[in-house]
Amino acid sequence: MTDTNAQTSGPTAAPPVLVLNAGSSSLKFQVVVPETGEKRAGGTIERIGESGSDVADHAAALKRMTDDLRADGVDLDSVPLRAVGHRVVHGGPDFSEPVVIDDAVLERVRELSALAPLHNPAAVTGIEAAREHFDVPHVAVFDTAFFSSLPPEASTYAVPRDLARKHAIRRYGFHGTSHQWVSRAAADLLGRPVGELRQVVLHLGNGCSASAVRGGVAVDTSMGLTPLQGLVMGTRSGDVDPGLHAYLGREAGLSLDEIDTLLNKKSGVLGLSGVNDFRELEKRLADGDTEARLAFDVVVHRLKHYVGAYLAVLGGIDVLVFTAGIGENSIALRAAVTEGLEGLGIAIDRARNGARSRQARVISPDGSPVVVAVVPTNEELAIARQTAELVG
Structure with a gap:
């Protein structure tokens, strides 16, 4: 088609x-x-x-x-x-x-x-x-290029170093083209140099990732060796106990390939609610579906976990940015993620958050210590510009 x-x-x-x-x-x-x-x-x-x-x-x-x-x-x-x-x-x-x-x-x-x-x-x-x-x-x-700047303490897994060197095991991160584009676009929106901003960027689509960006340079991100780590996604589990693999092998008799398929394609929002389209999840949520409620709450809990972690990594944040299909369009999710974070300087204006727009925009109240923004991503234009710059 x-x-x-x-x-x-x-x-x-x-x-x-x-x-x-x-x-x-x-x-x-x-x-x-x-x-x-x-x-x-x-x-x-x-x-x-x-x-x-x-x-x-x-x-x-x-x-x-x-x-x-x-x-x-x-x-x-x-x-x-x-x-x-x-x-x-x-x-x-x-x-x-x-x-x-x-x-x-x-x-x-x-x-x-x-x-x-x-x-x-x-x-x-x-x-x-x-x-x-x-x-x-x-x-x-x-996708991984923007996160090649991660400091060793953020990119290194606590596994035997010789094994890590031999098999190139480290945190690589993904959606880097989007995170780089959005962090720069957010600085443009605010009329401030990207070099002076501490940002947390939430790329929320069927695949989801978070990043901590200091001065336009990535210093941490939620995805790891593969795109499976981190936030709860449409069909991916995100963070689980690493011991889950051995447990499922012993108790459920699953092979490594079956476990990999389970966590990548049958988990996340789909595994919790039966649907992987976030719009359908929100419809079910509005109808009082308890499984949809749990899935939504798990997604929000994990997001808050990373926002708090990156606030600590950065020593405070200036901008919290929502992007990608869900981040740009889900009024309810943005409200839920920021709810209760007023003590950290993070709040949204209800009317601004509820306004539909395809433009980059600020949704926090005037004078808020942390600017909360919605910034559409444009990975294709980012790729086109990087390509044109390289070939002259």
Whole structure:
């Protein structure tokens, strides 16, 4: 299935960047002009390689994408693309900045699949197909890059050091492109230099993560070696006792792969309530569903836990930012997370919080010690701008 949502307009001042996010059975794409932020077109192709689908692989998906874009007035065969920017989830210990993709880079991304088996193989497949299809520079932008700045005390797990070195075990963090974009956009919203702000950023979507950002530099984050650690998410458990794996193996007879699937795909809000769409959870909550209530309360409890922890890590905060699909749209969740935190300087204005808007905005009262803001994320534009900067 394709959803192009083209937004064509007049001539642009600079060539666009094609941003690709390849999943195992999907391809998300946008054609973006980095300088202006203009989205010329975008969409998603789904069910790639699945039974009954007419899109056999990612090469076929790229052809479908170009055909659909052409039908909507964006002909990638005639538009002078500047480059293709690829979202890559895991850069491991090797990549702390965007990088132009050559054969060696691609092979290293492939080798890092052990750290992100659900994500990196799909990225490699998408990159290979795109390099065949588009004869322009290709750039990898890594979810983990923003968190390469974590200090050793935040990135190190208390496991035998030789084992950690051999297998590259550390906290890497994810959603870094979003956290970096949002922390800078929040500073712009307030008209203050990002270098003077202490921020806690809550990226809340189907996947959720929190970060502590001091002076525009990440100093802590909730996700770890994999995207499973941290907050309660749509289908991921977030933090659990590490002994749970051994316990489930002994008592429930589950294999490691079964436990991994359980915690990544069958837990979180879905496991607690039976639904993983937060909008549906809130509907059930309004209807008095007790399982929905518990799921909502568990999500809020974990969020407050991280907000408090990062306030301590930063020695106080200037800005608390909500972003991504749930963070930008759930009035109830923002209210619940900030409730009772007035003693820490964190409060929201009820009317401001309840106002619907797609714009970055402050929702705390005037003069509040901590500014609470809602800042839409734009990972595609961030990737496009980092790609354009790298290729000149």
